[in-house]
Amino acid sequence: MVVGTHGEPYRGDIPADSPDSIRNGASRGLDELAQVAGKIRGAVESVIEGKPDAVRLALTVLLAEGHLLIEDVPGVGKTMLAKALARSVDGSVRRVQFTPDLLPSDITGVSAFNQESRDFEFKPGPIFANIVVGDEINRASPKTQSALLECMEERQVTVDGTTYELERPFMVIATQNPIEMEGTYPLPEAQRDRFTARISMGYPDPGAELEMLDVHGRSSPLEGLAPVAFSHDVRALIDVVRQVHVAQGVRRYAIDLITATRRHPELRLGASPRATLHLVRAARALAALEERDYVVPDDIQALAVPVLAHRLLPTAEAQVERRLPEQVVREIVDRLPVPTPHR
Amino acid sequence: MRVKLACVAAAATLLCSVGLYPLFEGQGWFWSGLGAVVTVAATGLVTRRFRLPAAFDLLAGLAALHLYLTARFAAGEAFLGVVPTPSSLYALAELVETGWAEANKYAAPVPLVPGLSLLVTAGVGAVALMVDLLAVRLRRAAPAGLPLLAMYSVPAAVREESLGWPAFALGAGGFLALLLADSREQVGGWGRPVPSRFRMGATTGERLDSSALAVTGRRLGGVAIVVAVLVPMIVPGIQRDGMFGLGGDDGGGGAQTVTTPDPLVSLKRELVEQDDAVVLTYRTDDPEVAAGGRPEYLRLYALDRFDGDRWTYSELRSSATDRVRDRPLPPAPGLTSVGFRRVRTSIGIEDRVRNMTFLPVPYAPTSVDIRGDWRADAASLMVYSLRHSAGGRNYRVESTRAMPTAQQLAVGEPAPMEISRRYTRVPPNIPEAVRREARSIVGDATSAYEQAVRLQTWFTRTGGFVYDLNAPPPKHGADLVDFLLESKRGYCEQFAASMALLARILNIPARVALGYTPGTQGSDGIWTVRSRDAHAWPELYFQGAGWVRFEPTPSGVAGQGSASPPAYSEPAPAEGEPAPGDTAVPTPAATDGAQPSTAPNDPRQNRPDDPGAAGDLGSGADSGLPVAPLLAGLLVLALLITPMAGRAVTRRRRWAVRSPSPTEGAHAAWAELRADAVDHGLIWRASESPRATARRLTGQLALEPEAAEAMGRLALAEERARYAPTPAAADTLRADVATVRAAFASSVGRATRWRARLLPPSTVTALRSSAGRLLVVLDRLDATRLDRDALLRVLRRRR
Missing domain, CATH: 1.20.5 (Single alpha-helices involved in coiled-coils or other helix-helix interfaces)
Structure with missing residues (x-):
């Protein structure tokens, strides 16, 4: 799947010297955000060749305080993207390799008896980090997968009746193989719903692959990657994103879009209200990344497929006809009128 | 299989065939056609099972139709009543021939003789075959309308007036049903239609089917039919000649062509009639009669067209405004300056007279008092009916009998252009010998009148002609030439036809009249006309006197017994006696106590020399005629201007707001941009945001940087006005819109550019x-x- 079929990033059409609130100094935060985001993007793109859309979306999800699901066949750079993003932010990064025998406590942590204090002491699991890279998440049993549920949504962990808050920013970047691959368990709907967006990497084009050979042939590019932002920078950026304006019409547009998925005859399960929240939040982040202090329908359109498609279940008939949720979402976006002043 | 579609196609053909009803008497033809349609449809269903090429389907259909026709019309000659044999084929061919002859002989509605029934059945079957082939086999439902239209146009061409709107609506409905059935089948083939935005809100979780589409289609079709029926009534200038003869039979009515048996054929038949039965009796107050003279001939037809072989009359264009019951007849053409008498005649036609659809009336009738739908032709003043026969009817005719003197006729004013063009036409196949003969007969005579008198004298006295009823009727131009130059034997038809032809060669407007001589007067003063009084005579046109009768046929014992040459047509020495006055000046010379008057005294005749009056088809509506096209033209013009004006008004209104807020300004500019895009045929998508639209149009049209920047400014202004907390101030929007419009105009074709200016689609x-x-x-x-x-x-x- 290719990310962002609708509403490519807007380059060149709007004159750079046009009157814009950003340039009017309405928000200095947006300037900073652009600067930092630009650095992170540059850092990640130095590792992942030829995938600017995937990188931009990953960054969007980070700023929207969401979690990212990267789905593709093995060996296209899923883990590389996750690790590069994690490394370029100077926060704690943990990586979990999901295997069929992984237990929930291997993620959340365990209470161990401390001989010295003669008390149970909580040993935090790898989930206690700013960025958690869950590799091949769908190779773990559903039980272990669901251990992530509470962490992802409520940003807290409860072990033995004690609740531990997770640090901000907190982002889970999970990679998974397509479910047709051997030894995989499909993620339950509830789990999928907690990921803000799902992207596919896709194969790089020949040029990028050639360059990759040159670079990766000698050493791993990850090794030379230094952090370009602190985690408190990212926290500040997230606060800026929350200030982005969403007009009434745009909100309604998002709701119309979500409602259309619920009524579509080819979908068994439409998008949840959480999806609406994620969609608008991600749209805010995207607008901020574009240095805008307001959301336009194009943001919603650009994010509709990555944010919604993995949550939708096609009907049996649609499956027989090989209709993918992505196609349905794209059709809805094509048909739904954008909010105008009269509506 | 498409059984349903095949059934609908057959039904459409049947419904359209209903439109043929005005052509025939009775309903037998319909059932016969029904059989043909069912045969064809059933054959189509069977042959399509074998999936043969379309040509085989056609051949199979033709074969089945042939079997059906054989069984229906030539069962006696066929093997087992169905299988064609040479003799059945011969019988069918014979039937076709007689049917064709009958069709050419009668005016609609014609009695349904077997030959005609065969023709109509074969026709309906052929149409059904074409429709089935096109709509069902080839899946081209729209072209299938062409054969249907062809069938519909037959009655429309022959009898426009009485083809009522129900017949039209039935036919159109049948065709629409065919289109609907076809498109439904096609939509069905595509699976479930994609839900639209409207339906998404309306139907929750409910499965969509094609019924919504069908409803829309039915609505459109219904509206189209209603519009087609109603619009001709609303638009000025159309409704009198109603497109579908709305209210046809006794209301307004349209013009129509009249077809009747060939008058010349019946003339000969009547002349040689053995029993010499009474045709009509009449009483007249013509003062001429009291003075011992004879009344005017009773004219049925005026044959104005000579095709080289035969004289016929031009197609009559009849409309309800020509009805004689409601209004006086049109004035006699050309009768402007000579004296005339008003004559009243009461005529009774015998019951036994059949098929007399033209009324015998003395020329020139001014009013006819008769029951029923009788109409008058303005140019020839023939009185006829499309539906009644004159047999058994009594009626009163008022007429004007022109009393020209030789001097008046000799004045020789030229005839109006219209008359001379129409009535001096001589076909090119007339041999030069005839033309020479004509010139040699008249010799040095210069005036038209003198030439006419010499012609008549040549026929009656000096030419050596013999009246002979046994002469064969002239069928070809050569027969007339033979009569003139060689045999010189014939009866009134040859005489009248030849004299009219010679007159035309000499550039005297002439036509052949057919009717009856005055007959014989009984002791009670009642005149009796028998079939042997049937007669033909030439009418020549003289400006001032109008159409004047001449009599080239010998009269008396050795000729047409009751014929009599009019006084003015005798050679000069005989002049003077019957004339109301000898002066050429029109004087109201009331010699005989009747009411002669000159033409200018008659209010109706104030404009008879109007050249248009003679050939005018709808002279009843003469004053209204120029107004209607004018109004229609204005209406069309107004309709054409409306979109342009509407666009201009909208543009003005959008910019009219004084010192608009940035939001209003941006919205106005964007609405204007949108209208411009639509006007220039560019696609505008509701699902695109301003910036997406700007990006697409910029790329699509490869706009210059300046225009692209203007477009970007407009998009950004609109975007901020719509979605941002604070709109951007923009002052250049109007100029930007103008820039972008110019860019649009230069990037589309010339036709689109002009359409954007003249017929902007955005309105x-x-x-x-x-x-x-x-x-x-x-x-x-x-x-x-x-x-x-x-x-x-x-x-x-x-x-």
Whole structure:
């Protein structure tokens, strides 16, 4: 799947010297955000060749305080993207390799008896980090997968009746193989719903692959990657994103879009209200990344497929006809009128 | 299999065939055609099972149709009543021949003789075959309308007037049903239609089917039919000649062509009639009669067209305005300056007379008092009916009998252009010998009148002609030439036809009149006309006197007994006696106590020398005629200007707001940009945001940087006005819109550019949105109807 079929990033059409609130100094935060985001993007793109859309979306999800699901066949750079993003932010990064025998406590942590204090002491699991890279998440049993549920949504962990808050920013970047691959368990709907967006990497084009050979042939590019932002920078950026304006019409547009998925005859399960929240939040982040202090329908359109498609279940008939949720979402976006002043 | 489609195609053919009803008497033809349609449809169903090439289907259909025709019309000659044999083929061919002859002989509605029935059945069957082949086999439902239209156009061409709108609506409905059935089948083949935005809101989780499309189609079709029926009534200038003869039979009515048996054929038949039966009797107050003279001939036809072989009359264009019951007849053409008498004649036609659809009346009738739908032709003043026969009828005729003197006729004013062009036409196949003969007969005579008198004298006295009823009727131009130059034997038809032809060669407007001589007067003063009084004579046109009778046929014992040359047509020495006055000046010389008057005293004749009057088809509406096209033209012009004006007004209104807020300004500019894009035929998508639209149009049209920047500014202004907390101030929007419009104009073709200026499509969007609202109302109506149906079902169950 290719990310962002609708509403490519807007380059060149709007004159750079046009009157814009950003340039009017309405928000200095947006300037900073652009600067930092630009650095992170540059850092990640130095590792992942030829995938600017995937990188931009990953960054969007980070700023929207969401979690990212990267789905593709093995060996296209899923883990590389996750690790590069994690490394370029100077926060704690943990990586979990999901295997069929992984237990929930291997993620959340365990209470161990401390001989010295003669008390149970909580040993935090790898989930206690700013960025958690869950590799091949769908190779773990559903039980272990669901251990992530509470962490992802409520940003807290409860072990033995004690609740531990997770640090901000907190982002889970999970990679998974397509479910047709051997030894995989499909993620339950509830789990999928907690990921803000799902992207596919896709194969790089020949040029990028050639360059990759040159670079990766000698050493791993990850090794030379230094952090370009602190985690408190990212926290500040997230606060800026929350200030982005969403007009009434745009909100309604998002709701119309979500409602259309619920009524579509080819979908068994439409998008949840959480999806609406994620969609608008991600749209805010995207607008901020574009240095805008307001959301336009194009943001919603650009994010509709990555944010919604993995949550939708096609009907049996649609499956027989090989209709993918992505196609349905794209059709809805094509048909739904954008909010105008009269509506 | 497409059984349903095949059935609908057959039904459409049948419905369209209903339009043939005015052509025939009775309904037998319909059932016969029904059989043909069913045969063809059934054959189509069977042959399509074998999946043969379309040509085989056609051949199979033709074969089946042939079998059906054989069984229906030549069963006696066929093997087992169905299988064609040489003799059955011969019988069919013979039937076709007689049918063809009958069709050419009678005016509609014709009696349904077997030959005609065969023709119409074969025709309907052929149309059904074409429709079946096109719509069902080839899946081209729209072209299948062509054979249907061809069938429909037959009655429309022959009898426009009486083809009522129900017949049209039935035919059109049949065709629409065919289109609907076809498109439904096609939509069905595509699977479930994609839901639209409207339906998404309306139907939750409910499966969509093609019925919504079908409802829309039915609505469109219904509206189209209603518009087609109603618009001709509204638009000025159309409704009198109603497109479908709305109210045809006794209301307004349109013009139509009249076909009757060939008058010349019946003339000969009547002349040689053995029993010499009485045709009509009449009484006249013509003072000429009291003075011992004879009344005017009773004329039935005026044959104005000579095709080289035969004299016929031009097609009559009849409309209800020509009806003689309601109004006086048109003035006699050309009768302007000579004296005339008013004559009243009461005529009774015998019961036994059949098929007399033209009334015998003395020339020139001014009013005819008769029951029924009788009409007059303005140019020839023939009185005829499309539906009645004159047999058994009594009627009164008022006529003017021109009393020209030789001097008046000799004045020789030229005839109006219209008359001379129409009535001096000589076909090119007339041999030079005849033309020479004509010139040698008249010799040095210069005036038209003198030439005419010499012609008549040549026929009656000096030419050596013999009246001979046994001469064969002239069938070809050569027969006339033979009569003139060689045999010189013939009866009134040859005489009248030849004299009219010679007159035309000499450039005297002439035509052949057919009718009856005055007959014989009984002791009670009643004149009796028998079939042997049937007669033909030439009428020549003289400006001032109009159409004047001449008599080239020998009269008396050795000729047509009751014929008599008029006084003015005798050679000069005989002049003077009957004339009301010898002066050329029109004087109201009331010699005989009747009421002669000169033409200018008659208010109706104030404009008879109007050249248009003679050939004018609808002279009843003469004053209204120029107004209607003018109004129609204005209407068309107004309709054409409306979109342009509407666009200009909208543009003005958008910019009219003084010191608009940035939001209003941006909205106005964007609306203007949108209208410009639509005007230039560019696609505008509701699902695109301003910046997406700007990006697409910029790329699509490869706009210059300047225009692209202007477009970007407009998009950004609109975007901020719509979605941002604070709109951007923009002052250059109007100029930007102008820049972008110019860029649009230069990037599209010339035709599109002119359409954008003259017929901007954006004005239609307003109409469309109104139509959308109308559709919503219709949807609600549908919904209430469903509710009502449900309610009825519940009530029925309770009962």
